[in-house]
Amino acid sequence: SQQEEETDGKTKVTLFMGYIPSVQFAPVYVAAERGYFADEGIEIVFENSFNEADGVERLASNNLRFGLISGEQVLLARANDRPIVYVLEWYHNFPVGIVSAVDQNITQPEDLRGRVVGIPGLYGASYIGFRALLNASGLTESDLGELRSIGFTAPENICEDKVEAAVIYIANEPLTIEQQCSEVNVIKISDYVTLVSNGLVTNEQTIREQPELVRGMVRAIQRGIADVIADPDAAFEISVRDYVKDLPQDQYETQRQVLANSIELWRSDQQLGQTTPAAWETTQEILIQAGLMSEPLDDVTACYDMSFLSQ
Amino acid sequence: MSDQTILAAEQISHLYPDGIHALDNVTLRLACESFVCLVGPSGCGKSTLLRILAGLLPPGAGHVLLDEQPITQPQRRIGIVFQKANLLPWRTVYGNLSLPLELAGMPVAERDERTLAMLNLINLEEFADTYPASLSGGMAQRIAIGRALIHDPQVLLLDEPFGALDALTREQMSEELLRIWARHRKTVLMVTHSIPEAVLLADRVLVMSPRPGRIVADVEIPLSRPRSLDLLHRPDFVALTERLRHSIRTAH
Amino acid sequence: MSDQTILAAEQISHLYPDGIHALDNVTLRLACESFVCLVGPSGCGKSTLLRILAGLLPPGAGHVLLDEQPITQPQRRIGIVFQKANLLPWRTVYGNLSLPLELAGMPVAERDERTLAMLNLINLEEFADTYPASLSGGMAQRIAIGRALIHDPQVLLLDEPFGALDALTREQMSEELLRIWARHRKTVLMVTHSIPEAVLLADRVLVMSPRPGRIVADVEIPLSRPRSLDLLHRPDFVALTERLRHSIRTAH
Amino acid sequence: MNSRVQTVDEGRPDHQTVPASSLPSTLLVAQSRPRTRWNLLLAPTVGIILLLIWEGVAQSGWYASFIVPSPVRVANRWWALAADGSLLRHTAVTLREVLTGMMVGVLAAFWLGYAIAKSRTAAYALTPYLVALQAVPIVAIAPLLIIWFGAGIASKVIICALIVFFPMLVNTVIGIRGIPPELRDLMRSLEANPFQTFWHLELPAAMPVVIGGLKVSATLSVIGAVVGEFVSASAGLGYLVNFGRGTYDTPLVIAAVFTLTALAMTLYGLAAWLEHILLDWHKAIQN
Amino acid sequence: MNSRVQTVDEGRPDHQTVPASSLPSTLLVAQSRPRTRWNLLLAPTVGIILLLIWEGVAQSGWYASFIVPSPVRVANRWWALAADGSLLRHTAVTLREVLTGMMVGVLAAFWLGYAIAKSRTAAYALTPYLVALQAVPIVAIAPLLIIWFGAGIASKVIICALIVFFPMLVNTVIGIRGIPPELRDLMRSLEANPFQTFWHLELPAAMPVVIGGLKVSATLSVIGAVVGEFVSASAGLGYLVNFGRGTYDTPLVIAAVFTLTALAMTLYGLAAWLEHILLDWHKAIQN
């Protein structure tokens, strides 16, 4: 089930990304463009999907070796015997937040009382993040007017006033809403609680059998993140020129802003790519509270392995 | 039998879409309560003419008049027995027979009574609950005849109704038809291929030419009524059949 | 005509699944090159018997022997004309006629030649490219007959082949059948409802009883051959028809 | 000796091997299709074999248990789900969507198909739009439907109705168009009114093909509900599948999928049963 | 005066109102169905009206422009996509999946359906499993198929084939089972071998219903490809739809959906064309 093969002495590696091609993946595009993967002997192939869980299953069954996956998925997956490991933090800040039109006056979690809140579904990063936020603010789901599953249609629902607030990814969706209908307020979950955010995930077999490959992937992506933070404009040009095709010109301004927002998520006060152990504990607690995990893992630290990080 | 015309075809011509010229300027008048037979070679347009008279097929040219009124739609007053039995495969023998009564909205009790009587007449009582798929050819044809008779239409158009019947049943059904005709004062136009049958039954026999069908002879049958099968051997009967056979041969 | 039996039914009985007892212990032997007619009331089991003889229907009890060998499958040596025309609606008249030759794998040139000859025989040249939906009843039946004759089977089973034909065509086809039979030395078993037709054509006429069908009379027709339509008025012919009519009446 | 298969399978055993003499004709047994009990055992047997293979693969260790959980674990998960009543609750939600959707879709398709089969004008005016409507990939516009009709049951019913629509429509048109014109002539000659023609001729004549459409629709309708629930839902079996996937609970996913399958099969079975009781005459012909 | 609709629509005008005397019979015009040109204009007219309504709604400002973009914007987006060649590229990807999937699914369904229609044993052994297979909601197991068969074209082809399978199967069974037994008898009496029976009787007789199945399959196959591309793909029209959704590029979504629709309609059109040329005799009967 391995799709990798040796070509010209290079290892072909497929990197799974749980979202459509987007400037939010600029670091890997930059790394590819500037030969950082090639430097590690890797021929990189990007695979985009729309469902992280599919990616996790494929990583766990060694159908794939690397993917960019939400942190809480690693906990959940390991709780269900999936042997996957988080080897590099991608976003430093948890990328989920609550958006609402300004006239709703929702600026802090407390304001959500009695409101109709839209959420993609009762699982996944959005739900975990939202639970954590409620928790941190002493609220429960029953304090809300309604928690409504709306799929990935937050902008439509906000603009049509079908919900009063919605759980979203903060890098792009608030921008869409502002562009389309209304100024917004965004409550960033990372301001209230520290959760594990997305990271580069591989599986135990790969770590065991090809540690150098893992090290190479980590290093290339680390370099990519650093480059993007240092020179957003160049990163943007590279992304839209070769990787995010089908993007019309009139979207460029918005997408530049999306990139800027993403950079805020990548930026870290500690070493780039280093995860915060406490965040894993917090996330696990939330998962247990939400009923998504029945008991704590024997060893939470087995979820991540920071030994491949280069200094 | 009166002299009044009940059903008439006036200068009917018909061309099928594929260019087959089926009928050419056919005019015929059915006197009230008369029994007319129509003979003619295969494919000459007899069935086409019957379909036009029944109002099922609009003729290419000409009119059909029922009681002097032009008709453009089928009329319940005109009953028709098709050349194929055309039974509904999802209805039993009983259901097929009672169909016309059901469509006419007759109350169930009366319907049952009439249907049973008809089953009896066509001698198929024990097959009341059988589906058409398990009937013999002759049984299907008997049902088709019964179905046309059951709602007692004024005019009967019969397209070779006895084709698939054995000699004896055929004779029985012919006599039955004569009896019904005499009792209920119906007007009958019947296509047949049997010359003796035509002579036995009809007041007039019309002979059609090969396609395009025209009426080339109109033979009066002056035998007295009531008639029975004994006629078959009488010299005037034989002479009439000979005459008819001759005029058909000429028409070919 | 020889005395050797080519096709035989031995003690055939048949019950349909719905309990209809169609045939009861029927035994019959068709002598090689003989012409046998089968008459009997509607629904007595004639078609059933033909289907069994053709190998299309396994009998409830009894055997069918072709050349002394039991058969359980239809044989190309046995041609059958069904009571319904059974034409393939997606094939033209030409295509329907040539079907048996095509199935037998005959080369195109020979096939064309034979089909054209047959079209000519049944007088339907101008309809070669017509689909069955636009044929008259008699035309369809002529094609069904042509289709059974075209591949020249040794034994012919005919189920009322002339039912839908007008008197003249019927006589023509009968004479044609006699000619083919005499020329090609075929064995023919034909169901008919016309007593004169049976007497005119057959060496022997078998009479069946009403259901359950049994063979109740086996009448030799000692008229000399070749026969023609002139026979119809000869006293020995009339006597034979009367005798036959009588034995049918008794059977009923 | 050809075309054997057909003969044997049509259940016409070679009865002529029974010597007639040994069988008084009055004792002749009616030849009905032999209802071989072996045939009925075939399907369960295949089923048990498949189950054993599954268990074997699960125990072999070739696959991690999260990829191929053993049937026993799936069964346990299913029982747990059934025991706490949540299976019933989710099934009820989906069933309601499916039944409503089918009713709407099937009825609309039948009547539109009827109109198209009978009227050239309707055929010209409607066909291109109905084809276009059906050609729009429903999964691609499902999110749009959720926006237009809300995240409640309405949107799922509409998705369900849309996906069920076309097979019914096409088969209705074929069924009605296939009615022999002679039988129409018969009804016309008896002055049957349009309703009588429909009831006594068109409906029964078209039934075999129409029920075929219904069978296809029955299985598609469940897919429709799942599509809708995938996009957005907080209950229903499709939601359960998605939830199981999101929480890496493979036994739950499999249990939910099996329940959905059972649902679809039940609907299909209803259609087959309808066929059985309505098409008695049709089976008789096939014998 | 009832059953009017039917008569008028069957194109049998009341010619008998023409006085026969004024018409020498040799000049009689063959009565063909009148091909009213008005009918052909109906569909485009409805289309234009729908387009105008859409434009009206877009301009009204009731909806944000990213929910209901104007037709002009959609057309522009489509042109842009077509101009830079990416439309062709994505369409080619989807088309390849759809055609391969249809071929596999339709052929498999036809032969299995044929077997089921002809053999009781096959019917008993296979039917429950085929129904079960079809009853498994394909959208629910699409991710599994991707895991098993990879993210490449194979998994999409399989999804496509699976979704296309059932309508073809059901209609093939109905078509083959509906063949009048008399015609089978005819073929048997001519000692037709199984292939000849198939080619000269079964195929043409079942064709009207089978092509109905093909029409349904044609539109479903596109849905199948989209389902596959939704789960994982980096090209194809389904991918484009998802990409457009992710970037809130509604004109792109609509342009891609329209292209998918056009694809499905083309496939449907091919099936209809096949019907047209193969079923000449069938149309003749309907006249």
Ligand SMILES: Nc1ncnc2c1ncn2[C@@H]1O[C@H](COP(=O)(O)OP(=O)(O)OP(=O)(O)O)[C@@H](O)[C@H]1O
């Ligand atoms: N497929 C069938 N299933 C059940 N019963 C049948 C079937 N075919 C014929 N029968 C019954 O068997 C009996 C004999 O039918 P058969 O067709 O052999 O009669 P027949 O002598 O040919 O009559 P006809 O002269 O009217 O054609 C009839 O009572 C009929 O109802």
Ligand SMILES: Nc1ncnc2c1ncn2[C@@H]1O[C@H](COP(=O)(O)OP(=O)(O)OP(=O)(O)O)[C@@H](O)[C@H]1O
């Ligand atoms: N629906 C049709 N379409 C085209 N042509 C037709 C149609 N029906 C009949 N015809 C043609 O019209 C001619 C007359 O047919 P019709 O059925 O009226 O003959 P008929 O006199 O009843 O013959 P038969 O005694 O053989 O039944 C035939 O040549 C036939 O081919």
Ligand SMILES: [Mg+2]
């Ligand atoms: Mg006729």
Ligand SMILES: [Mg+2]
């Ligand atoms: Mg018979």
